Amino acid sequence: MSRGLDTKPETTNARADYYGRIDEYNMAPLWEVIHKLLAREPVTEATPYLWNYDSVRPSLMESADLISTEEAERRVLVLENPTMRGKSCITEALYAGLQLIMPGEIAATHRHSPAALRFIVEGSRAYTAIDGEKAYMEPGDLILTPSWVWHDHGHDGEVPVVWLDGLDIPMVRFMGPVFAEPHPEETHAEGNPVGANMVRYGANMLPYGARLRDEKNSPVFHYPFARSREVLSDLAKSQDLDPYHGVKMEFVNPANGGPTMPTLGTYMQLVPEGFATETYRSTAAWVYSVAEGTGRTTIGEETFEWGPRDTFVVPAWYPHSHEADDDAFLFSFSDKPVHDTLGWFREQRGNA
Ligand code: 1HN
DSSP states (O other): OOGGGTSOOOOOHHHHHHHHHHHTTTOOOGGGTHHHHTOSSOOOSOOOEEEOHHHHHHHHHHHHHHOOHHHHSSOEEEOOOTTSTTSOOSSSSOEEEEEEEOTTOEEEEEEESSOEEEEEEEOSSEEEEETTEEEEOOTTOEEEEOTTOOEEEEEOSSSOEEEEEEEOHHHHHHHSOOOEEEOSSSSOOOOSOTTHHHHHHSSSOOOTTOOOSOSSSOSOOEEOHHHHHHHHHHHHHHSOOBTTTBEEEEOBOTTTSSBSSSSOEEEEEEEOTTOBOOOEEESSOEEEEEEEOOEEEEETTEEEEEOTTOEEEEOTTOOEEEEESSOEEEEEEESHHHHHHHTOOOEEESOO
16 A cells, blocks of 8 residues: 555645635644554654663652641542653553552542552552451552552551552543542541452352452452562473563453453563563553563563562554573553454564
């Protein structure tokens, strides 16, 4: 396909005059913009970027002296893509932020139509409660907060706890249906005992005859690092490595094998010591958090050195490859499930 898609027609005087006249009716000629609307390959406003945890940690800790969780609702520093500042997003469709909770603090119960995930970066014994069921956090754990579930956070431990929040809020906002509600009580009444979601739904068994209340979202909302780490370590020993990913596993909804939530896919990847992946790209965008290990990721033309707790973003269609100096466990989340559902997902392994 060539012709009109690649070149804009000449703007003759007669045409410019005509555009001026139709402008008054809030109309514009498609032929002046169609080559931009229909680029041959995905185009993104977002830029590859890495937030070095050691560099940003002092600012994050300082926020605890400046504002309480009560006043802030959530004490979060939003990770804004450098070429999309002010839009509260890390890519067109994804939001990410670093949230801090101090010992004894509470972040009040609310619910909202956007879905969220938490990937624990630092500290211990804070919790997220879903409908009053607590999930206690350890570094590397994944906790889900699907659309419209009541959730609050608290902290029964001794040290600051930080996690990476991932939300679908930019895509929900784009489509329109963002809504939220505070719970009448600061803290939701106690729900199921700690771990109930994992016991009931996380052992490849489902309660006999049970109908799941919600088929779109995983009934498991806590995926401890101790388990995902062991699985990836065992697989790296027992199977060939994927040249493009090392070992990459998707956290799934055990009820249907699908993504954990319909808008956000969640993954854990092991790039073993000394391994370098081949270049890969996809229409989906990826936000990475380094759970363990050091290495580097080349995204487009730029190479980003990473270590534990760093966050980096791979925007849509950017070729990227990873290299690990020691066994590296990389968590990521992505808008891939939406691309899959709507038939847009494409990927490319290796260079074209
Ligand atoms: C939210 O509710 C949380 O519940 C975190 O911890 C980040 C970012 C935007 C909108 C709502 C939370 C959020 C958020």
